[in-house]
Amino acid sequence: MTLSIVLAFGLFLGLIVFLGLIARSLAMLGKRVPGEDREFLDPLSTPLRVLWPLVRFLDFHFGRLYPPGIVKRVELQLQLTGRSYLLSARQFISLSLVAAAIALIMALLVARWLGSSSLMFPLAAALLGSLLPRLWLRDIRARTVKQVEKQLPVYLDFLTLSMEAGLNLNGSLTQAVSKGPGGPLKREFEHVLRDLKSGLPRADALRRMDDRLQIREVTNFVSSVVQSERMGGSIATTLRFQSEQRRTERFQRAEKQAMEAPVKLIFPLVVFIFPVTFIVLGFPIVMKFMQEGLL
Template sequence: MYIAIAFCIALGLIIFLGVIVRSLSVLGKHVPGEDREFLDPLSTPLRILWPLVRFLDFYFGRLYPPAIVRRVELQLQLTGRSYLLSARQFISLSLVAASVAFVMALLVVHWLNSDNTLLPLLAAATGFFLPRLWLRDIRTRMVRQVEKQLPVYLDFLTLSMEAGLNLNGALAQAVGKGPVGPLKREFEHVLRDMKSGLPRADALRRMDERLQVREVTNFVSSVVQSERMGGSIATTLRFQSEQRRTERFQRAEKQAMEAPVKLIFPLVVFIFPVTFIVLGFPIVMKFMQEGLL
């Protein structure tokens, strides 16, 4: 009797799961294809999750709150990932990551024969916020690269303009000889905007809006103001280059001064106890052999 009931329940679960899988496969066939010829290539983890991301984006993307979509669009713009995925696809990616983490945590809890219900919820929350932490890490690294490379590009611009080139030619020389990074991509974007007919001041302001880095804002404001007032752009660039290099040295000095403070915790927690154990162990053993302990 019980065997028959268990067999019926198992058969019903198999049929139910089969219907779900069949329904998802049918719905997945209605998702239109995606042309990524002019988009950034997907990484391996994104490539694995991408069918689910596109599925959620196609059927539920229009239901996402517009305020959250606009905020995500700004974050993607500031990190230079707007050519990798859209804002709705990023939100779908967060939901897919949360679902995958939740299922994996459920399997771990079942494998450990545990009744912990908090672990799957924590795993789902971690999976949901993991793409946002990824964007924050990209933004931090991008700002550091821009701050490091800006003095180099300013030197190229200054030397090129002092050699007789105009600002457009100096930008082309800086892009051709400058280091690879986000700043090079942005200057290439500025050149493309100017070739398409956009005024130089507007192209530089658009670069400032895309990056939103304080040093770049100062550079753009100085160049635009110098061009408007009829001043020497080469002199302005020379001053900007010296100022940016001084700020970079100041940041390096600040990090060097912060290093001893950051070393206190590992010294106290990890190094000092081991040192005391190594020094005190022979003394304790000697006292024990002499019967003093």
């Protein structure tokens, strides 16, 4: 009995020493991570600020081991969503790993509490946790495309009116940015103005905006302006035609969504509304039959 107590006490002390050594090693590795200057970067949200030390730890120690192909694809996704000034591609992959680890630990705790020994639920939770940042980027991309398609006719109207009033394209862009609504398109036009001020040719600045967004309407706008400038045509006329075309497309999208609404309502009607209606109407009849002994 005494020997068992001594062995258990020794194992307990050994476990404490082992955990202490691991914590000390992690602390030393954490101190090796250099500081980060975010003066010219986008501010972090509250959830990212909480997870950021772990993200930077993984990025600093293991970021160079990430496959280059995956890093390149993530860089393109960050560029398309306008989040390249928030975090890098390797930091995004590190964020996915951190989310997967947190989901795995929480799933293991839940499985332990439920008394389950299956690993399917923790592994599925880890997979879902790793996919959450990608779903976040996909949602941002969808909202960006929708906002750009909605705001592009407004900015084209501003550009057209400014050029017809006598301003050149650079001055018209400045007026459109100062008067136009906020959103991703305004930020992209601000990037175009910064590129122009840095000495980049106007066609190249517009093409860089097209590469960052990769939206069909923006591609048509950039191609028309660049071609009109190259051929010596009237940019104001081109912009007015683009504005009318974009506005027509916006009305067509609204009509399409309005026509799709009745089709989308069929499922909730059949699954949720019709059964409840039949229950409300049929319950008194069934009760009447039961009282009269017909059922």
